[in-house]
Amino acid sequence: MLPDDSKPFYVVCDASDFAIGCALMQFDDEGHERVVSYQSRQMKPAEHNYPVHDKELLAMRYALIEFRVYLLGEQSLAVYTDHASLRSAMKSPHLSQRMARWLSFFAEYNFVVHYKSGKNNILADALSRRPDYDPRVVLGRQEIDDEDTSEEYCAVCAVSGVNLTSVSPEMDLRDQIAAAYPDDAVYANILAYLRSPSDETLGALSLNTRNQIDSYHLDGDLLCYNIDRFDAPRVVVPNDxxxxxxxxxxxxxxxxxxxxxxxxxxxxxxxxxxxxxxxxxxxxxxxxxxxxxxxKPSKSSPALLHPLPIATEAWRSVSMDFVFGLSPDADGRNGVMVFVDRFTKMVHSTPVSDTVIAAETAAHFVDCVFRHHGLPESIVSDRDPRFTSWTALFQHLGTKLSMSTAVHPETDGQTERVNRVLEDVLRSCATSFTTWSTFYPLPSLHSTTRSTRRRR
Structure with a gap:
């Protein structure tokens, strides 16, 4: 069931020889026990060596960590376990080092431990005894009757020879880590202190290591490190x-x-x-x-995108583009060819059809730009075939035709923005779908002087 914050939570937990399990529980509106969440895991190699009391305590600690978001701050929390001695574990005057470390963690929760017999603690018992967690392998033996002559069984009558190969397995990683500690001065001193705490072994530690010594503990022959007490222990790897x-x-x-x-x-x-x-x-x-x-593919662009150089003089650098998709006018023209001065932002435009060819495009350029301002030093356009065919012409005339990046209209963003304004103005001014071309000179404003070029 989904958690209900208006109802109290309680926890059931259990430990076996090889795993721990727990469940977060609540009662529903009809008083039936319902599960909010399950959790279980295998024991680590060092945890297999814990006494039964500490294994059960480990399961309880694991439950409080996993369900912390629900349990922290609960006014009265019940924890059920089938180990009766845990009811008085918090008050015992004889605490092991492990229990003393865990005690500060348990102090954050307001909980009471209740005993629940194993036959009634079925859920947690099943979680802690999952077959896939059991490291033991059970092999069944089948007795074969020597008098059975059926073909169900076969037996090897003779073996002529056996070839043996010597195999030297690689050292286990845990053993390799443990064997490398003596060669690391820092961790060798930490191990010496944890194995035999004294003023002498403490004095061998640096000041920084002393401040962090509570984060280290032993797990058999391995040194483990916790960032905080809620963090799972991690095996410390020496400098190797x-x-x-x-x-x-x-x-x-x-x-x-x-x-x-x-x-x-x-x-x-x-x-x-x-x-x-x-x-x-x-x-x-x-x-x-x-x-x-x-x-793996590269996540970076093949090259950096550079902005166009800033124009320094009127009509020395011109950008041009087409606007198509308008309603055909009386002459069948359904687009506008736009020329923008990159320095003053002055705009010239002329209506065209979408069937305009390169020669007609050149004629419009001469009529709108060259006739009034002369030949510019550079022209910026997209990769429309009507423009790309001009390359040889412009090289012959001594000017530069700069093509924008493919599939990247932002290169000539200035003209794209003018196109948008031009479309908006024509749609607003046209009295019908076919009369927009009679208004196209009107939006050709100079963006600096806010007037047309004919007005002085």
């Missing part, structure tokens, strides 16, 4: 390039790693391991990965 390379290879280069990016690889590695400047280490590894460089 081979170890770091082996770990990142497993989390990035292997099929399970799938060559993900640096952020996802870091998130995966940091769940289980810790070493200083780990993100920088992973970032360099991913950036240097040959497979990633070869297979």
């Amino acid at each position: 390039d081979d170890l770091g390379a082996r770990i990142i290879h497993e989390f990035h280069d292997s099929p399970m790693g799938a060559h993900l990016g640096r952020v996802k690889t870091f998130a995966a590695v940091s769940r289980d391991f810790y070493w200083p400047r780990m993100y920088k280490w992973i970032r360099k590894w991913v950036c240097a990965c040959a497979t990633c460089q070869r297979v």
Whole structure:
């Protein structure tokens, strides 16, 4: 069921030899028990060695962490377990180091531990005994009757020879990490202090390490690190390039790693391991990965987009474009050819049809621009075939025809903006769909003087 904040929550939890499980519960309107959320996980290797009391306490701690968002601040919280001794665990005068660490965490919650027999604690019991969590493998044996002559069974009568191959498996990663601690001066001193706390071993630690010593604890032969008490412990990796390379290879280069990016690889590695400047280490590894460089597409543009150079004189640089899609006028013209001075923003325009060819386009250019202002030094246009065919002509005349970037109208944004204003004005002024061409000189305003070119 969905959580209901108006009703109290309660938790059931349990631990087995290999896993812990818990569930967040509420009563519905009819008084029936309903599950809000399930959680379970396998025990870590070190947790397998906990006594039964600590395993049950571990399950209770796990439940409070997983359901923290619902339980923190509850006025009265009930926690049910099938281990009766936990009811007085918080008041025991004899606390282990582990229990003392957990006690400050439990103090944040206002809860009461209740005993619930194992046969009634079915839900949590099932979660902590999931078959897929059980590391033990049970093999069944089948007895074969020697007198059975059916073809259901077959047996090897003789073996002529056996070829053996010597295999030297790679050292287990945990063993390799533990073996590398003595070569790291910082972590060797931390291990010495945790194994034998004294003024002498404490004095060997740096001031910064002393301030963080509560974040470290032992897990068998491994040193673990917690960012805070709510954080899952992470195995500390000593300063060893081979170890770091082996770990990142497993989390990035292997099929399970799938060559993900640096952020996802870091998130995966940091769940289980810790070493200083780990993100920088992973970032360099991913950036240097040959497979990633070869297979993944580049996220950056092939080259930077540069703005057009700023015009410095009137009618030395002109941009031009077409506006099509208008209603045909009486002469069958359904578009406008627009010329804009990039310095003064002055506009010239002339009505055209969408069947206009390059020669006609050149004639309009001569009539609207060249006749009044002479030949400009540069002309900016899109890659319309009517313009691209002018390239040789402009080279011969000594001017420059600059084509905008393909599929990127923002290159000539000035003309695109003028086109939009021109369309709006023509639609507003035209008395009918076919009379817009009689108004086209009107919107040809000078954007600096706010007047037409004929007005002085």
